Amino acid sequence: MDSIIDITFDVRKDTPEGKDPDSASPTLRRYHKLLWSKVLPSGQKLELNEKLYAKVGETDYWFSGDSIVHSFSRWPKYQHIITQIDPMFIEDFRSLGYTIGGDIIFPANVPKGKMSINQKRGMLVKICDRFDLTLECIRKYYQGEESPLFTCLMDYKPFFDAFVDFKGYVDFFFLQDLVNDDYSEILYWYPFTGEFYSNPLPKTPEEYIKYVNTVRDFVNNRNARIDVWAHDNL
Numbered sequence: 001m002d003s004i005i006d007i008t009f010d011v012r013k014d015t016p017e018g019k020d021p022d023s024a025s026p027t028l029r030r031y032h033k034l035l036w037s038k039v040l041p042s043g044q045k046l047e048l049n050e051k052l053y054a055k056v057g058e059t060d061y062w063f064s065g066d067s068i069v070h071s072f073s074r075w076p077k078y079q080h081i082i083t084q085i086d087p088m089f090i091e092d093f094r095s096l097g098y099t100i101g102g103d104i105i106f107p108a109n110v111p112k113g114k115m116s117i118n119q120k121r122g123m124l125v126k127i128c129d130r131f132d133l134t135l136e137c138i139r140k141y142y143q144g145e146e147s148p149l150f151t152c153l154m155d156y157k158p159f160f161d162a163f164v165d166f167k168g169y170v171d172f173f174f175l176q177d178l179v180n181d182d183y184s185e186i187l188y189w190y191p192f193t194g195e196f197y198s199n200p201l202p203k204t205p206e207e208y209i210k211y212v213n214t215v216r217d218f219v220n221n222r223n224a225r226i227d228v229w230a231h232d233n234l
Contacts, residue, residue: 014027044057064116089212
């Protein structure tokens with residue numbers, strides 16, 4: 001029997017023109033509800049409704065999708081790299097990034113005067129929307145270690161507590177292909193020394209192509225994990 005999650009579906013296809021699929025694709029929102037409405041490592045079940053609202057512990061959260069795959073192809077400051085890459089290579093990568101394997105949810109409640117996780121990781125030049133670096137910040141959070149996102153993650157402590165530990169978070173969201181076997185290290189998409197610095201993006205066309213191929217492998221593997229789980233559980 002076919003799965004009700006189509007891991008090949010490009011969520012731009014049912015997104016109104018000019019809108020962001022994370023907020024406007026009915027299919028993506030439905031997939032998030034189906035995939036993440038399950039038992040958390042804490043034992044509580046995350047029960048997302050159609051608008052992606054749910055209670056975690058005693059805290060009410062509104063969740064939003066967030067892309068974990070970025071081509072950086074529309075960043076003005078990155079055009080010196082992008083213009084040297086085959087446009088079809090970039091578009092193929094973008095299409096894969098718009099499948100369910102290229103998206104995740106974060107709490108979208110914004111504390112007064114602060115930013116959500118989505119906003120903060122996009123604004124910080126030490127992260128540049130790289131999800132592998134975001135996951136490193138989450139790993140450090142569970143270790144009680146500082147990172148550029150530590151304070152922001154602390155604002156959502158009840159949410160992260162529900163996963164118990166870093167392994168619980170990784171397994172829940174099918175992120176196993178981004179960590180080593182004992183979950184102690186991130187398998188970075190682009191070399192990272194352990195020190196966060198400004199503009200951590202590939203510096204040459206060759207490095208960019210290697211980055212894209214690494215991320216593509218991750219998304220394909222995550223889609224495969226999602227497909228197996230959906231066949232077994234939905």
